Amino acid sequence: MLHAYLVDDELHTLNMLDMFLVRTGKVVIAGRSGNGFEALEALRLMRPQVWFLDIEMPGMNGLELAEHIQQADPSAAIVFTTAYDQYAIAAFELAAIDYLLKPVEMGRLSRTVDRLEKEIEWRQSAAKTVPEPPQRETLDVYMLGTFRVASSSGSGIAWRTAKVKELFAYLLLHLPNANEVHRDRIIERLWPDEPYEKAKIYLHTCISLLRKNLRQIGFAKILGFEKECYVLDPDQIRSDVHRFEAGFQAGHVGGSTPIAGLEQSLELYRGDLLGKEDYPWAVELSHQLEKTAVVGLLKLSQLYLAEQSGKKAAEAAERAMDLSPYEEEAYRLAMQAYLMMGKHDHVLRTYQELKERLGELQIQPSALTRQLYELIATPGTERQEPEG
Known part of the structure; x- marks a missing residue:
């Protein structure tokens, strides 16, 4: 026998539903309430297998009540009773075990009870056969x-x-x-x-x-x-997002050295936040995280330069350039790294790219960046900037 609790603010509907359910011979009425608040009080004392909830009730509607029920007892089955139109019915088919249109008909209710029996039997069987996840499952x-x-x-x-x-x-x-x-x-x-x-x-x-x-x-x-x-x-x-944010908030203490900490944090940044999803509400946070990644990459490139690791410094700077094409410091760090490795052609290329990018904003590279470029000119010859 199924144990059911009924909630409806219309006494006539409540009585009819009670009578029809008992008439099926498969349901025991565990209790009934005329509003959601009374039902919540009952929820503290009992765990019926099935809840029949009216949608439109004053104070707390059936949808809100269902949230409390599912929070307290995830295994509870819910059936909505409603006079809503077709769009709501389609939604309830997804969310609940079943729905009933008012006025409730005996034949339709019998099919719902049959469906509930099968669902609850399946849940009980699944609970016995599926092992509990490990205690530290995440x-x-x-x-x-x-x-x-x-x-x-x-x-x-x-x-x-x-x-x-x-x-x-x-x-x-x-x-x-x-x-x-x-x-x-x-x-x-x-x-x-x-x-x-x-x-x-x-x-x-x-x-x-x-x-x-x-x-x-x-x-x-x-x-x-x-x-x-x-x-x-x-x-x-x-979550990779929260670990990424926590790494920077903690000053990259996760690694044995500042470089190791930065490397661990930046390894998590594999692309834009929810980059393949179209979520307008995520755009601002995505930009913030990208900016954090750029700042981290610039710092990492500086640390690599201090350790005379030109190749790694260039890689970090190039990655920062990819994320933030107008970040002049990224280009300058890349130029320093290539200069350290003796790759003058890469310095020229990087400087040219910077000039083109900044040209889109109608500005020129800073004096500090131009001075760095001048270092690659052959002594005794006229120093010329690349055209463009």
Whole structure:
């Protein structure tokens, strides 16, 4: 027998649903409430297998109540009862076990109960056969370059929709210090052009799918929800973005030397933040991280020069030039490195590239850079800059 809890602010609907469920002979009514707040009180005392939730209720609607239920009991099955139009029904098909249109019909309810029996039986069987993940299992996330997510044992996430993937990325970038993100802020960023009530439905759908994705690879309790805010558990996640930022904030103390620390931090920067994704809300942070990488590369090139490592200094400077084509110091460091190696033709080439870049901004290289260029001229001959 299935144990079910019913929530609906319409007493007539509540009574009809109660009667029809009992009539199936497969359901025991564990309790019922006329609003979401009463249901939350019941949630502290019991864990019914199934919750039947009305969508439109005053104070706390069914979508919000479902978030609290899934947070407290990820294994709970949810069925929505709704009078919403077709777009909402399509969303609920993704987020819940099933949906019921009001007024509830006995035949349709019987099919829902059959579906619930199969789903709960499958969940119970899966819980017995799938071993618990190791205690130190972590979710490894790569966002600098190609966006990839997988458990430390290699289990990857197959995203159900692109929006679920984007939602996870947004929540992850608020991870440091377990920063909570309010529901309305998420809606503002991810569904800025949608009506608020419709956007809440989309958010709930994506949250439900995200929880399902994470639960399937052993992270049922990684996503928290409280006071209309969502937060990911930082202890269960290793992110290249956060390790990259932490390395610079800590002054590159992770390595045995300043060079080693910089190398370790910069190794994580394999491309723009979420470079292959079209997330407008990530653009500003992407630019900040790129600037941090450029500053780190310039410092690394200077350290290599101090150690007379011309080749490595040139490589670091060239990488900084690729990231920031108008950064004059990067060109100057590359010129110094090539001069150290005796590669005068590379000095000329680098200087010419700098002149062309700065020419686009209608400015000239600084006196310091021009003086460096002059060092390669043959003594006793007239020093000429390359044309251009």
